Amino acid sequence: MSVTFTLRLEQLDGTQAALAGGKGASLGELVHAGVRVPPAFVLLRQAFDTFMSEADPKGDVAAWVESLDAGERHVSDTARDITDLLSDAPLPAEVESALLAAFDELGASRVSVRSSATCEDGTAAAWAGQLDTYLNVDRENLVAKVRACWMSIFRGPALAYGAAHGYGAGEFGVAVVVQQMVPSEVSGIGFSVHPVTQEPELGLIEACFGQGEAIVSGAIAPDQYVVELKARRIVQNERGQQQKGLFLEADAQEPVWRDLGARGGEPKLDDDRVLEYAALLEQIEAHYGHPVDTEWALSDGVFHLLQARPITTLAAEYQETIIDDAEPWAPMVRRPLTLFEASLVGHWMDVDHMGRDFGVHVDRYLAVQDAAGMLNLYGSVPQFEAAIAGMKRIEIEERDRMLQFLRHAHEVYEDGFARVEGGEPFADLEEACDYFMEVGRNTTGLPVWALFAVEALQVEDPEVVELAEGLRARSLYTPIAHRMVDPLVVEKARALGFSKPERAPELTTWSEMTEGGLDLPTFERRLERLEAGDRLIYQVTESGETVRFVAETEYLLMRLAGQRQVVPPDDPDRVSGQAAWPGVHRGRARVILSSDPAGYTVDDGDVLVSIQSNPGLMPLLRHAGAIVTDDGGIACHAGIICRELKIPTIIGTGRATSTIRDGDLVEVDATHQVVRILERASDAQ
16 A cells, blocks of 8 residues: 655645644644645655664664653763664655655745654644754755754754653654745744733734744844734834844855844834734634744745744633732732731731831732742732822921831831740730731831832932831841741641641631631642642732632733833843743853853753853753843744743843853843842852
């Protein structure tokens, strides 16, 4: 029985990834979606399997990859052994014949040859940039490029990526898309949901001059357009300073880089074109039934779709209204607090405590836990502004009262310090919490608001500032909470029969414990979510307090920060860029100026700093705690990979490798899109 080795795109659809690979099946589905796709055919997985059965009749490759997936072999050894075995193996004659016949039928003088792994572009893993693509290929070089695409799944980075995502040997297979080249004037990508902030109503479009490989390789900083899709409204437009572009040349085997000069700073798309592509994004998402990540080329004034795949990094709850946004939230502090401690902070800021003494009325309060386990605390912006206005009034009209408050706060601190050091116990949890709130509002809340007031007034008041800063520098609420309050919470949880009472402060609030609002089943359900790695969101609004555990919070923190793009500041100890995946990580910098990982090592938790987010660095990315690059946009290959691995990543800084030195201690705060150099390597020696 004859075997079919090739099919045209119109003969394929999204259900045939096992046959045509993720890319081939998706391109077939795009044809059925009614959008313009350059003509193409797919060399199916049967061709790859036929090659493997002839080149590796004993099945050594499958056994080696299975051992790698199980952690029994090293990536570099596996890649070397596979290359040695397969390097001289020819394409089977029947496969080569079918390939060339399909090329002749396509009628294109030049094509792109694109790997299409049968395990890529799914909902769990994109395999972005791990397998090879070749552009501007003619008939003479077609067979060699197809063979190179097959072999690319066995290179070190791809093997490392597959091992990281748990793919066994039997799941590896490569189809190849052979597609008519489109001489792109402008190219780019488009997400139907913003991939970082995950705002479902917003799409993201990136654009560059020339071929889109310049974007996905991370080699340039593209233009970015954030678009409200249904409203057809551009809400943000950031111009990339593209220094070079990748263009087709009639006599070149591959596209060539050209310097763009001043042209690189010009807009890549006008507003009408941006909104035209936004409409296509909405159409494609509606056809697929899920958010999509697309690639496109603009040629002769027409958009050509080159790819559509699921966005693999969206949180399960990204469409849900998790945070009450009836009023905007203002960031306050980020602290290592438990849920119980956070609920106490909310109470000592309310009208009965801060409001009674200082006129600060804050009864809308939010705490969001990040990947590092820290709680990010927020207050209501209108209440925040009203509180500052109240403290400004005291500073202007009753300065002696302000000084009296601050001096009394120092007395409260001294008493609290003595009590903590002496280990003086409380009669019960209620007494401990009352004392905690007294200390908190005086030694933490008051000085913060006083400093806000002085800063807002832009006045010189060294006495107020000295008293307030003296309190801020010596926080008491953490030792009181940890040493004197939490043990009483644990004791009360043990009396309830809770299975792990030592975890109780992470799972319950002040009002629940003091007003009897928490039952044992709720305790146990929350513990189950906590131990599954979920993160806490605690809110106090007009309707009361809510406690929720969710799978991810980084995108929510990005939304709250209002961060999608920033301009790098001129600061020798700070580097800013764009978050490809949010979060905060502190570690030693490992500066790598090559796209080849050979000869480099990255220890677990190091911060990988590179020129580009190149997928060839995948063996090192698996160990990195964070990534920082000079170049790249949100859609670059490793930007996608870092979102899958959930590694805090800042891209497009323009100067990370020239500012950060190997061995520097750095803090990558991707939520606020800044890298802080905390300690220079030379200073630590």
